[in-house]
Amino acid sequence: MKSAGARVPMLEVRGFSKSYGRKKVIEDLSLEVMPGRIFGFVGPNGAGKSTLIRSIVGAQRFDGGQVLIDGMSVTEHPVRCKAVVAYVPDNPDVYDYLTGGQYLSFMADMFGVGKAVRERRIRSYSDRLGLTGRLGELVSAYSHGMRQKLVLIGALMHDPKLLVLDEPFVGLDPQAAFDLKQIMAELARSGSAIFFSSHVLEVVEKLCDEVAIIQNGAIVRAGATEAVCGDESLESVFLSLAREGGEGRG
């Protein structure tokens, strides 16, 4: 996990800025994630985490800067970028008129995954996440956690080079959360990069090689997890930065 040797970052964000109307949400944000690394992105509600993530995966346009996936610009080559990225949104809303199996087949069709590979991956991941017996049901009958697992399996279907997750642990049962952490670690070991946001700071601290803390649309601390935390826990660092940010604003 920690031995990334490739020179081209799998994800590179340069001078990113985004406004909603007149309100600037993110300004001049830069970061990069190398292949084989797990990058945690933390910050308070409304700091701009989901805004950046949605722009990275091509779901949202942005005003300034660049987002490069494996060296390609998402604005210039959106389809090629999307082909190597997988996205797990914070709210796992999927087509509830499809069955779980139909949804996974649909995603495999979209990413051009062959029959043998899709069968193997669907079986493997759904067994692992305890969803196998429910794939024949309509998604409308799924609980939040089951939908989360389904979206995750759909995201892993094409063996993405960059996995982007927005609050992936929300709604997962302890076993599924454990399995997800394992899967993320395995993917990173196989050379994929992982970029995720989370409010579960303990998990971020344990799982991530690098971490960035965002406040009011700007990164206030970033780097290797050990360097960011120092002798403190990530929670302590986060809370002290939040206090400083609050005092600065006040």
Added chain:
Amino acid sequence: MAKLAALLRVQALGAFGLNAAIRSTDVRRRMTLAGMALLFVLVGVVMAVYCYATGAAMASVGAASSVPSFAVFAGSCAAAAASLLKAGGALFGFKDYDTVMALPVPTWQVVLSRLASLYAMAALLCAVLMVPLYVASLPAAGVGVAGWLAALLSMVLVPAIPLALAVAVAFLVSLVASRMRHAQAVAGIAGLVLVVALVVAMGGLSQPSSALGGDAQAALGQAVASFAAFASGLWLPAGWVQAAVIQGQPLALALFAAASVACATLCVAVVSRFFERLNAAVSSPASSRGRRATFGQQPRNPVRALVEKELRLVLSTPIYLMNMGIGPVLGFAVGCACFVAGPSLLSTVAESLPAGAGALGSVTLEGLAAAGLPWVFAFCAATGVTSSCSVSLEGSARWIMETVPQPTSVVLGSKVLANLLFAGAPILTGAALAAVGLHVPPVSAAMFLLVPAAVTCFSACLGAFLNARMPNYGWKSAYEVVKRSVPVMAALLGGIVLSIAGLAASCACTVLAGGAVDAALVSAAVSAVALAAAAAIARTAFRMPLGD
């Protein structure tokens, strides 16, 4: 009661996006809502004018005294249909159920607030239908003040019994839908069949009375009276109101009022008593719903996968299927009717018209039909524009559409293609059957296929373009985007205007030039323009980035 008032206020503010219209700071959104309100008023005016004309026509054939039962029957049907569409979402398995039920408010007040909003909507619809009917016909029936008061009361109370029945049916539908795998498709198809049957029946009832001679008028008057008697027998409240308004029977009015109030009270009481259990039954999944797990179908190319997904969405969303399916199904039915009846159909129509109306100079009814029928099929196709809300219907799952590695041309193109399959296939089949059945000349027969195909392409591309430009992903019910969105209205209007313009041009050409070939040329020219416009719109739409 203050809590009930607060609940009622929330329901009222939520109705038709009223609060959003008042409070939104987004000028574009406010304009959209204002446009929708204007459109609703226009539709209401059209309905009222149509009802006034129907009432006047009934009075002119001597059936004015049958109008009250007809009005109550029509109002009840409309109230039942509208309540049925809304009751499921308003009462059973609604999104904020937990939030509302956690409030320190008695259950009956929650139920009453929700039923009251349904009742208000149904009463408004009844008023739009019944007031013009009464105004156009009751003076001719010689009704006094007491009769008018009874008529007024009937309008207020008419929704009560249909609403209670609709709530019961809505619960059963919701329950079945939560248990049955293809319940949504079944509900949609059943609704579609019902609506088409209603349209056909209304078409049969609204033959122009002015074209009929004296004997025919008398016969029609008798037929209307028979229908009113049938309606009174089938729907007892219609008979009670008829007796109260026309014959001035106070007992009948009291019976109607008592039955309506009792039904409404009973509905509130029963639903309140079992509200939690009903919602638990609707929202709990059945134990044996799942099928054996599947581990991936045969790979499909992305366009096919997307088109299949779009068609599944249509089938699994009853309001979507019913709204968009009427035109294509009617078109197909017209084609089948022409095929079965053959050329004799036109002779029969010609014979039913007054002397001279079947032929305009050297132009025959056959010539006019050959020129105009393709545009009738086009009109039907233009009403099945699924692409006009298919982008919005991605809703909160739009992240899938936005993040799959497919260009806009594939994602949006698949929506256009699904529209072409959904509306074009039945319409073109119907048009081909009509061309064969009516033995039209080869050039005209080609127009039977070209014209609907061109209009379907135009509507589908226009719908997809408009919806991609003005998506509404924040809907709570599919009803909002299927029935009340600007792209749907605009795309429908575009296709309908094109069809009517084409119909007028080709028919005018037939009358003026007197030959079917000239009309075919006009149809071909208009179709070519429609296809060119469709291509230009598609080219623009496919370049638009999908995403927020």
